[in-house]
Amino acid sequence: MTAAKRAPQPGAEDLTEHLRDRWSVSVFDADHEISETETRLLLEAARWAPSAGNSQPWSFLVLPRGSAGHETFVPHLSRGNSGWVPRASIVFVAVAQVGPGPDGKGPKWTGYSYYDLGQAAAHLTVQAASLGLSSHQFAGFDHDAVAAAFGVPDWWKVMTGIAVGRHGDPAQVDPRDAEREERERVRRPLAEVAYADKWGTPWA
Numbered sequence: 001m002t003a004a005k006r007a008p009q010p011g012a013e014d015l016t017e018h019l020r021d022r023w024s025v026s027v028f029d030a031d032h033e034i035s036e037t038e039t040r041l042l043l044e045a046a047r048w049a050p051s052a053g054n055s056q057p058w059s060f061l062v063l064p065r066g067s068a069g070h071e072t073f074v075p076h077l078s079r080g081n082s083g084w085v086p087r088a089s090i091v092f093v094a095v096a097q098v099g100p101g102p103d104g105k106g107p108k109w110t111g112y113s114y115y116d117l118g119q120a121a122a123h124l125t126v127q128a129a130s131l132g133l134s135s136h137q138f139a140g141f142d143h144d145a146v147a148a149a150f151g152v153p154d155w156w157k158v159m160t161g162i163a164v165g166r167h168g169d170p171a172q173v174d175p176r177d178a179e180r181e182e183r184e185r186v187r188r189p190l191a192e193v194a195y196a197d198k199w200g201t202p203w204a
């Protein structure tokens with residue numbers, strides 16, 4: 001299965017290139033290394049995302065494969081994610097500020113922290129696509145253990161991992177991980193997503 005067969009899906013053909021071609025790969029090239037310049041660019045993409053009141057309630061653990069942080073993180077992956085995530089060139093752990101720190105300082109708009117962090121993560125993945133890199137976000141890991149291992153303060157909430165790297169050869173991985181890439185990519189129809197006049201009345 002090649003990336004070309006996974007995307008674009010029907011309806012996505014006319015999207016801008018990096019949205020059209022994005023999909024969550026589960027086979028990363030374990031020999032590929034991400035450069036510091038690319039890593040910085042991905043973080044800048046997240047950093048320049050909009051946020052409520054410009055509160056920027058996000059932080060990222062930056063864990064390139066082979067780093068001490070990566071070694072700390074990997075044992076906390078769920079079983080389903082433990083095969084494919086470690087092959088990615090880097091994992092970003094996305095963390096949202098959900099309350100003020102002990103000094104009372106913090107984002108005024110914490111009700112939108114998850115929204116803002118998600119948007120920053122989306123920007124990061126689009127930037128990854130523009131660098132020819134694949135990404136796959138994941139929630140399957142022990143969040144509490146990761147928060148403890150990295151000393152994340154209570155007023156921050158560990159949310160997701162974002163694995164980034166180069167798409168690899170499915171023949172080189174465990175068949176169970178290769179099969180993940182065969183999963184059908186489906187979406188709810190637009191009529192269920194976009195409403196007009198009244199809730200539930202499909203737009204167009």
Ligand SMILES: Cc1cc2nc3c(=O)[nH]c(=O)nc-3n(C[C@H](O)[C@H](O)[C@H](O)COP(=O)(O)O)c2cc1C
Pocket residue numbers: 022023024025081136137138139140141160185
């Ligand atoms: C918040 C979040 C959590 C996710 N958790 C996992 C996960 O733990 N393991 C996994 O394989 N994929 C995970 N995914 C990937 C989704 O399954 C995937 O994005 C979805 O099936 C749509 O496929 P696509 O990204 O290829 O369009 C997660 C995605 C998001 C945004």
